[in-house]
Amino acid sequence: MTDYPHYLDLLPVARAEGTVRLPGSKSISNRILLLAALAEGETRVIDLLASDDTAVMLAALRSLGVEWAEHREGESTVHVVKGVKGSWPLRTADLFMGNAGTAIRPLTAALAVIGGDYKVHGVPRMHERPIGDLVDALNAAGADIEYTLNKGYPPLHIRSGEFKSQRLSVRGDVSSQFLTALLMVAPLMAREHAVTIDVEGELISKPYIEITLNLIRRFGGVVEQDGWSSFTIPAGQTYKSPGIIHVEGDASSASYFLAAGAIGRGPVRVQGVGRESIQGDVRFAQALEQMGATIVMGDNWIEASASGPLKAVDMDFNHIPDAAMTIAVAALYAEGTTTLRNIASWRVKETDRLSAMATELRKLGATVEEGADWLSVTPPAVLQPAAIDTYDDHRMAMCFSLASLDGYIRQGAKVRINDPKCVAKTFPEYFSAFASIAKRGSV
Numbered sequence: 193m194t195d196y197p198h199y200l201d202l203l204p205v206a207r208a209e210g211t212v213r214l215p216g217s218k219s220i221s222n223r224i225l226l227l228a229a230l231a232e233g234e235t236r237v238i239d240l241l242a243s244d245d246t247a248v249m250l251a252a253l254r255s256l257g258v259e260w261a262e263h264r265e266g267e268s269t270v271h272v273v274k275g276v277k278g279s280w281p282l283r284t285a286d287l288f289m290g291n292a293g294t295a296i297r298p299l300t301a302a303l304a305v306i307g308g309d310y311k312v313h314g315v316p317r318m319h320e321r322p323i324g325d326l327v328d329a330l331n332a333a334g335a336d337i338e339y340t341l342n343k344g345y346p347p348l349h350i351r352s353g354e355f356k357s358q359r360l361s362v363r364g365d366v367s368s369q370f371l372t373a374l375l376m377v378a379p380l381m382a383r384e385h386a387v388t389i390d391v392e393g394e395l396i397s398k399p400y401i402e403i404t405l406n407l408i409r410r411f412g413g414v415v416e417q418d419g420w421s422s423f424t425i426p427a428g429q430t431y432k433s434p435g436i437i438h439v440e441g442d443a444s445s446a447s448y449f450l451a452a453g454a455i456g457r458g459p460v461r462v463q464g465v466g467r468e469s470i471q472g473d474v475r476f477a478q479a480l481e482q483m484g485a486t487i488v489m490g491d492n493w494i495e496a497s498a499s500g501p502l503k504a505v506d507m508d509f510n511h512i513p514d515a516a517m518t519i520a521v522a523a524l525y526a527e528g529t530t531t532l533r534n535i536a537s538w539r540v541k542e543t544d545r546l547s548a549m550a551t552e553l554r555k556l557g558a559t560v561e562e563g564a565d566w567l568s569v570t571p572p573a574v575l576q577p578a579a580i581d582t583y584d585d586h587r588m589a590m591c592f593s594l595a596s597l598d599g600y601i602r603q604g605a606k607v608r609i610n611d612p613k614c615v616a617k618t619f620p621e622y623f624s625a626f627a628s629i630a631k632r633g634s635v
């Protein structure tokens with residue numbers, strides 16, 4: 193893994209061009225790990241993401257007595273996970289979940305339903321990220337979960353409860369991960385009778401629920417869906433290993449390279465996601481297209497280029513909250529004001545991303561307006577050199593690297609990325625991948 197200094201200076205880049213093989217999808221990796229652990233049988237997981245977010249999940253599963261081992265086969269990694277058929281071998285554990293929402297939320301549900309005596313905690317920011325809607329839903333159904341510091345937030349103390357409810361209700365308007373968590377463990381609650389999960393409020397980040405349902409099906413689970421407001425899990429199911437399962441490349445990680453191709457002429461191709469992807473973030477390519485980029489897609493790759501400056505857009509980004517951050521930086525290269533709407537969830541992620549994004553874009557000279565759930569970005573005539581703070585948020589580090597690119601109507605700035613090591617959350621090798629497409633010579 194890369195050792196990063198305290199800051200990285202990126203010099204202006206004349207053109208972005210090349211091909212990048214993407215690391216595995218974080219969302220798919222952590223879901224597969226939990227499903228494989230809960231399943232009956234052994235699962236071979238190909239190309240799992242190797243990063244902080246998956247490391248905490250793997251470590252937690254080992255602490256719960258789940259056996260897994262890793263080896264390489266050619267270019268790929270293989271993790272062999274021995275399923276425990278819905279019951280942890282070890283019923284006492286102290287689990288550090290870092291800042292991985294995709295790990296702590298589903299695992300909390302699995303611990304609560306299986307029962308035992310568990311402490312669950314993370315980095316300080318994790319203790320400011322809400323989990324109350326999930327805990328409320330589980331406790332109302334018979335779980336025994338206590339907050340050990342602040343109500344509504346980790347750390348948690350989880351003991352054995354008694355699940356009787358056949359109907360649960362969870363809020364969907366703060367994070368879709370709460371519904372994902374309940375869906376994944378629902379078969380463990382639905383041993384004797386069917387279980388229905390009702391969603392209160394408008395469900396956000398819906399494509400992530402599609403990833404959840406898709407992977408549940410791969411492990412033999414059945415979920416009956418009534419729109420986005422109600423999900424029923426029939427009685428008597430157990431997850432069964434599909435034998436072998438492949439992790440797609442990460443579509444959110446793809447966004448930086450696709451944006452680079454759209455800003456810096458391209459073509460830039462990402463390998464690992466394409467038309468066949470189950471990740472909603474592939475729809476980032478459509479947003480770039482609306483900004484004027486040229487996108488070509490194959491089953492397992494996407495390529496972006498541009499033959500002129502980007503155009504500003506005014507769009508709802510609720511369906512792709514992570515990749516939307518990349519649009520906010522691409523907006524620096526557009527003609528006019530770009531507005532990102534319906535992104536309130538940014539406030540409760542790795543940092544308050546609305547506020548962090550506004551602060552850092554202003555350093556580059558942009559005029560930024562910030563509302564409760566929206567952001568508008570008007571680029572300056574000339575990008576100013578800036579030292580970008582990253583707030584321990586991998587996406588801040590990754591998307592601001594794009595401000596070093598020369599575009600059609602605006603030159604890249606000299607950009608210092610402070611604390612670049614935060615990319616380890618989902619993409620430890622990000623800056624070398626970025627360097628591989630950054631062409632410094634004249635165009």
Ligand SMILES: O=C(O)C1=C[C@@H](OP(=O)(O)O)[C@@H](O)[C@H](O)C1
Pocket residue numbers: 218219220293294366367368369372396397400513514537
């Ligand atoms: O379920 C998932 O894999 C994710 C859901 C999204 O979170 P929210 O549902 O909180 O928006 C997303 O931001 C996160 O990076 C991954």
Ligand SMILES: C=C(OP(=O)(O)O)C(=O)O
Pocket residue numbers: 291292293294295514541542587618
């Ligand atoms: C919000 C994110 O992560 P998490 O899975 O921790 O919610 C993210 O990766 O942008």
